[in-house]
Amino acid sequence: MQSPLLVFLLAFFLLSGAEAGEIIGGHEAKPHSLPYMAYLHIKGEEESRCGGVLVGDNFVLTAAHCNGRSISVTLGAHNITKQEKTQEVILVKRAIPHPNYKERRSSSDIMLLQLERNVKQTYAVKPLQLPSGEDLPRTGDNCIVAGWGQVTTQGPYSDTLQEVELTLQKYVKCKTCFNYYNNNIELCVGNPRENKASFKGDSGGPLLCKNEIQGIASYGSKDGKPPVVYTKVASFLPWIRETMKGLQMQDPDDLLWN
Incomplete structure (x- = not known):
């Protein structure tokens, strides 16, 4: 029979674990099993980070509240503190938050990032349709x-x-x-x-x-x-597709591999 002290300690540690903010309750992904994952380093009033998803040769989809003065995107990463050979770091050329985005309500919280150059596709870097x-x-x-x-x-x-x-x-x-x-x-x-x-x-x-x-x-x-x-x-597919198409027409050279 468990002692009252042991039951208390188990309850304490379980409750403490409930506050974990890592992908809570998850596990480490198999390295490069999600080659479309993007890591965003954002510089604004303060430095911050976000995630994103590669949806084209030079487009990343993310949240509008992840906007900042400048954004660099790391692709092909598993451990973002190491300089892995698989990694590509590309600056954002244009950040296009949805026009209906309202920060106070977090409404239409979606944004397209156009990268300064096309990615180099490898087993660790691939867009997701x-x-x-x-x-x-x-x-x-x-x-x-x-x-x-x-x-x-x-x-x-x-x-x-x-x-x-x-x-x-x-x-x-x-x-x-x-x-x-x-x-x-x-x-x-x-x-x-x-x-x-x-x-x-x-x-x-x-x-x-x-x-x-x-x-x-x-x-x-x-x-x-x-x-x-x-x-x-x-709900935002027409806007995403039209925005990507419009930006590619503005920059026809981006249709070619750099």
Whole structure:
């Protein structure tokens, strides 16, 4: 029979673990198994980091709140503190947040980044196609999220790419937690009864359902507990495609390999 002291200590450590902010409840991803993952180093009033997903030879999709004065994108990374041979670091040429983005409400929290040059595709760097917009995820579906987010609520961040499987929730779960949640353009992700979620530093990273980009990590609770809100990519496909096409027409040389 367990002593009261042992039961108390077990409860203490379990509760302490609930505040972990690394892709919470996840594990280290197999190196370069997600070759479209992008790491963003952002310089603004303060330096910060975000995730993103490579969606073309010179385009990365991320969250609009990840904007800054200058952004560098690292591709082909697993451990972002090491100079891995697989890594490509490219500066952002243009950052295009969605025109309806409202910071106070985190509405339309999605942004396209046009890189200064085309990537050099390798086994560790490959774009992921945009979703068709037809086979949409549904409540109860399991999806994957990944990132280099914060390890605890106070830091530090993870050096290596982490991933976790999360379940899509009914919109009422997020409507109850977040005043401005909009089911038309957002997804509610993560079971409140499970200690699994994305957190600070994971913003802008993709929600992958059946190997398609269905969401972009947007916002959640300050304590890192699920659910977390993701921008619904399917709702923004026309804007994404039109913006990419327009920028390529402005810069026809970008259609060629550098």
